[in-house]
Amino acid sequence: MNLNLLATAALLCGLSGIVQAAEHPGRDYIEKNGYKGPGTCEECHQGTAHKFLETVHWKHASKVDNVDNLEAGKEYGMKNRIYTMCNGNDIVNNLKEIPMNAAGKTKYTGCNTCHPGNHVSDVGSTGPEAEAAIDCLICHSSAYDFSNRKPYKDDKGRIVMGQDRSTKAALAIAKPKVKNCMVCHEAAGGGVYIKRGFAFNAANDVHAAKRMECSDCHKAKDHRFPTGYDPNNWANDGTRLTCTTSGCHPERPHKDDAYNRHTARIACQTCHIPRTGGASAKDFTKWEKQANGFYEPSTLKKEANETIPVYAWYNRTVRNEPHFIGPKGSRGDAASKIYPFKIFQGKAYYDKLTGKLLAMDFAQPMANGDTLAGVASAAKTLGIKKYQAEPGWQTIYFSSSHLVTKTKALSCENCHIVNGVLNFRALGYNEAEVAKLTSPELYLEKMLKKQRESDDF
DSSP states (O other): OHHHHHHHHHHHHHTTTTOSSOOOTTHHHHHHHOOOTHHHHTTTSTTHHHHHTTSHHHHSOEEOSSBSSOOTTOEESTTTOOOTTTSOOTTTTOSEEOOOOTTSOOOEEOGGGGSSSOSSSOTTOOSHHHHHHOOHHHHHBTTOOGGGOOEEEOTTSOEEEOOOOOHHHHTTBOSOOHHHHHHHHTSTTTSTTTSSOOOOSTTTOHHHHTTOOHHHHSOOBTTBOOBOOOTTOOOOOSOBOOTTTTTSOOSSOOSSHHHHHHTTTBOHHHHHOOOBOSOSEEEEEEEEEOTTSOEEEEEEOOOTTOBOOEEEEEOSOEEEETTEEEEOOOTTOTTOEEEEEEEEEEEEEEETTTOOBOOOOSHHHHHHOOHHHHHHHHHHHHTOOOOOEEEEEEEEEEEOOSSOOSTTOOOHHHHHSTTOSOOTTTTTOOHHHHHHHTOGGGTHHHHHHHHHHHTTO
């Protein structure tokens, strides 16, 4: 049976240049036998489940080599990081049923609800049970019923994350679509647009307008996805992605040589992502009661494209301190380019004894607003016996890598007018250089020509 399926798959791969969308070669087998999880997938894709357990999507952590002040040899990621966008991690905010609120209601919550397992086999787990727990279809089915993806207690009292393992979902297997990715990545950080603040749709991104999928740029190999260099997105699968390494854009992408000269020190994103969005501030020391009777941290929310980025030099290494996470780089550093960033500021509790940021278990404050009870619970989980909680702020720089536009990209006058988007003084230029960089001599004739062409003069 396996040989027949593999032979069919090989034949279809050979015809891929002729047939645009080949039917999944395992369709007949699934129709006959139903879908039983990764075991069904392994009939053809042998060894894939085992390899998947080594990826960031499963481990929620990796070795990190471009961030300051980390323990050598230790892996970092959603599994164990603490910062003020989330103020917790998979360890202290493990999926759980929270205490009853004033109305006698409870619910399940946890950072690892986006983990593609069943929670019994959780973040970083290994072995046959973990392999069997992988939710392949949440990423690979275009007919996945997300209403099945909810926690419940099994007959042993364990909290299990449900999955859609229906034959219907399995018969709609394909490469991940935008929806499959955005179910988790769009709603990270506490809700839609909160963390990243981008909407990958035709109205907001030129790539989406071309009907591209996330995986067209983030091309995975063995489920290892290339990622960019976001100062706050540390965990990675060991492969990186830039506009030029994606295979789409050359080093000199413009017809205009003047624009091409800028690419040596100006990142593509700086001109082509002129707006950003998402939460700009959040206070974990004060939670607000919602209409449903539960509490959420006070959050200043922004829609996609609602805010203006901040621009800074970045050499793809990260300054990491208790009150600041952001780009390192300078004008004098040849490896640095000017990039756009979304600035987020979060308030949380710090340990007065060590100066370190304290984590928070969300169960208690979500039920009754008691934030210090959440800190105490997290400290107990992490084995912290002595601390003194005091409020403090942390500033975080998030990369702007989506919301790409061609028609609304910045042009000469957007940056080089006196009150342009770039603060040349803050970027390290002296007064004489600023005067030269903001003189109309640089751009007036070019922009007038463009204006005449636009007005059909």
